[in-house]
Amino acid sequence: MSEAILPQDRKRCRLMVVLGDVFSRPSGAIGLTLILGHLILALVSPYISPFDYKAMNSGAMLSGPDQVNWLGTDHLGRDVFSRTIQGGRVAILVTGIATPLAVFWGGLVGIFFGLVGGRVDEVLMRVVDAFLSLPWILKMLVLIVTFGTKVEVLIPTLAFFYGIPVIRIARAATHDVVARDFVAAARARGHGMFSIMRRELLPNVLDTLMVEGAMRWSWMLLAFSSLSFLGFGVSPPTPDWGLMIADARGFMTFAPIGVLAPVIALSSLIIGINLSADALAKGLGVDRAMKAPI
Amino acid sequence: MLRMFLRRTLLGLATVAIVSVIIFAGIELLPGDACTAFLEREAKGQVLENCREELGLNRPALTRYLEWAGNAMRGDFGMSANGQESIAGLVGARLGNSLLLAVCALMIGVPLAIILGLFAGLRRDRPIDLIISTGAIFAMTIPEFVSATVLILVFSAWLGWLPGIVLTAAEAPVREFFPEILLPMIVLSMVMTAHILRMVRSSVIEVMNSDYIQMATLKGVGYGRIVFLHALPNALLPAINVVALTIAWLLGGVVVVEVVFNFPGMGRMMIDAISDRDLPVVQALALIIASAYVLVNLSADLLTMFANPRLRTLYTRG
Numbered sequence A: 001m002s003e004a005i006l007p008q009d010r011k012r013c014r015l016m017v018v019l020g021d022v023f024s025r026p027s028g029a030i031g032l033t034l035i036l037g038h039l040i041l042a043l044v045s046p047y048i049s050p051f052d053y054k055a056m057n058s059g060a061m062l063s064g065p066d067q068v069n070w071l072g073t074d075h076l077g078r079d080v081f082s083r084t085i086q087g088g089r090v091a092i093l094v095t096g097i098a099t100p101l102a103v104f105w106g107g108l109v110g111i112f113f114g115l116v117g118g119r120v121d122e123v124l125m126r127v128v129d130a131f132l133s134l135p136w137i138l139k140m141l142v143l144i145v146t147f148g149t150k151v152e153v154l155i156p157t158l159a160f161f162y163g164i165p166v167i168r169i170a171r172a173a174t175h176d177v178v179a180r181d182f183v184a185a186a187r188a189r190g191h192g193m194f195s196i197m198r199r200e201l202l203p204n205v206l207d208t209l210m211v212e213g214a215m216r217w218s219w220m221l222l223a224f225s226s227l228s229f230l231g232f233g234v235s236p237p238t239p240d241w242g243l244m245i246a247d248a249r250g251f252m253t254f255a256p257i258g259v260l261a262p263v264i265a266l267s268s269l270i271i272g273i274n275l276s277a278d279a280l281a282k283g284l285g286v287d288r289a290m291k292a293p294i
Numbered sequence B: 001m002l003r004m005f006l007r008r009t010l011l012g013l014a015t016v017a018i019v020s021v022i023i024f025a026g027i028e029l030l031p032g033d034a035c036t037a038f039l040e041r042e043a044k045g046q047v048l049e050n051c052r053e054e055l056g057l058n059r060p061a062l063t064r065y066l067e068w069a070g071n072a073m074r075g076d077f078g079m080s081a082n083g084q085e086s087i088a089g090l091v092g093a094r095l096g097n098s099l100l101l102a103v104c105a106l107m108i109g110v111p112l113a114i115i116l117g118l119f120a121g122l123r124r125d126r127p128i129d130l131i132i133s134t135g136a137i138f139a140m141t142i143p144e145f146v147s148a149t150v151l152i153l154v155f156s157a158w159l160g161w162l163p164g165i166v167l168t169a170a171e172a173p174v175r176e177f178f179p180e181i182l183l184p185m186i187v188l189s190m191v192m193t194a195h196i197l198r199m200v201r202s203s204v205i206e207v208m209n210s211d212y213i214q215m216a217t218l219k220g221v222g223y224g225r226i227v228f229l230h231a232l233p234n235a236l237l238p239a240i241n242v243v244a245l246t247i248a249w250l251l252g253g254v255v256v257v258e259v260v261f262n263f264p265g266m267g268r269m270m271i272d273a274i275s276d277r278d279l280p281v282v283q284a285l286a287l288i289i290a291s292a293y294v295l296v297n298l299s300a301d302l303l304t305m306f307a308n309p310r311l312r313t314l315y316t317r318g
Helices: A007-009 A014-021 A026-048 A080-086 A087-114 A117-134 A135-145 A153-178 A181-188 A193-227 A243-250 A256-284 B002-029 B034-038 B045-055 B061-073 B089-123 B127-141 B144-158 B182-208 B211-219 B223-236 B237-251 B253-263 B268-277 B280-306 B309-317
Strands: none
Touching: A007 A117, A007 B280, A014 A026, A014 A256, A026 A080, A026 A087, A026 A256, A026 B045, A026 B061, A080 A243, A080 A256, A087 A153, A117 A153, A117 B002, A117 B223, A117 B280, A135 A153, A135 A193, A135 B253, A135 B280, A153 A193, A153 B061, A181 A193, A181 B127, A181 B280, A193 A256, A193 B089, A243 B144, A256 B127, A256 B144, A256 B211, B002 B061, B002 B280, B034 B309, B061 B280, B089 B127, B089 B182, B089 B223, B089 B280, B127 B182, B127 B237, B144 B182, B144 B253, B182 B237, B223 B237, B237 B280, B253 B268
């Protein structure tokens, strides 16, 4: 099942082995291609877009696709094609930074409490449960409404709240290995807590954390675009898929392409991430279906 | 058994207590209070002081927390920030509407998920499984506002079959919500079905590979009998928890769907309250949703315990 962790592979870079394994599955290959395409597009789109994303043309509002505006224009006469190809930049930047942060802090805290165990662990889990019982959108909106919708606010907010479920996952995975002999042996050798976490627990929890990270990325993207759809994400005129869908919704009877273009762009990235996450989970032997929807 | 039951219930209560502290402390730590929100930002000095005096915001936080939590336990959430309406009255009708939406979505979602999950699990890695599984990934990962928008475009704008927006007032009787409730219901049940389906599929696969199913096959028990009498009851057991989590998600996560369809439920009320900085309403909604989440999960845990003889004996000894 998991050829990726056979001994002879140890010498090669682990990340490359895992990526190679994901790529060898059809769903993984499609998924990684979609992600890669979106990353490249996000990097080069400012240089290749035919129009400025905020240039308004009052003469051509809600026009259909033609030779000049390939996907038509929106209600302010802005070019839909240029806005769509640049619409993922903020989302990818924010979630791309917040996801590793969330997995890092959540994983660290989870492994630590999994190792410590006992009363402290029991109390922490109640606090984690309490946090999880609040709807994500409420927690996030309260912070965002207070501190503004700037990127510097969105990144830590997303990283903080999305790290909390990771604590739970990392702790559960740590519990599975913490009672094993090699941990006891490391304790007997006199290794410190940090050393046990890094050298004995982390390698065993890493698979779960990687799958969790891939899933968190997709949930976070969903959260980010939902926030900007509701008007609490990036501020106009910055192009963002969620915001574009919200704006174009009112005119979708006349100009359906203005809704469909960002819908396809956003969906293809999210599906790409999930197909890759699925292939990764299968490759590493972590059952993804057992995960909760939140 | 009884001890386990009590233990779980106490843990659930403890969680609700912690949530109430988090909610209260969270709102407390944020800059601004009910008075600054009510009097707009320019209010300063004496006016602000008078307002705080009047609402009792000058008392220590602990006193106010105890008063708030005590009243909340009796179902009294105080007044909304503008001081006109009682929150309990405002929430009542909207809670009912959200429940209506949730129940409708569940009634479609759960049976559909079980049937599709069973199919996919029994035909593992065959074309039908690939179609169902890939469809499930699509349905559970596409943001709700995206699927909602596409459905409105197709069924409302192009085909004109269903109304794309809910215009019924919050207090209207149930029957007036049809057929407006159909599209939001479809969007929600799509996501739910996908989550439950994946769970059912993987547990069907696990159960069908187990020794007792092989034993039954070797004994010559018919396929239908094996699937429906031997495998399915066991395969559905782990799904109870996923259904519970989905219900909890329905109560709080439907915000986006309610906003898209203009549905007068708790989610939209929450967004409005946050935008208006109506902190008492935000606190009350947060507490209600969190308690519902804990309650649903607790019931699922207990139900699983009662339904599974192995867990029953395990917990009696433990």
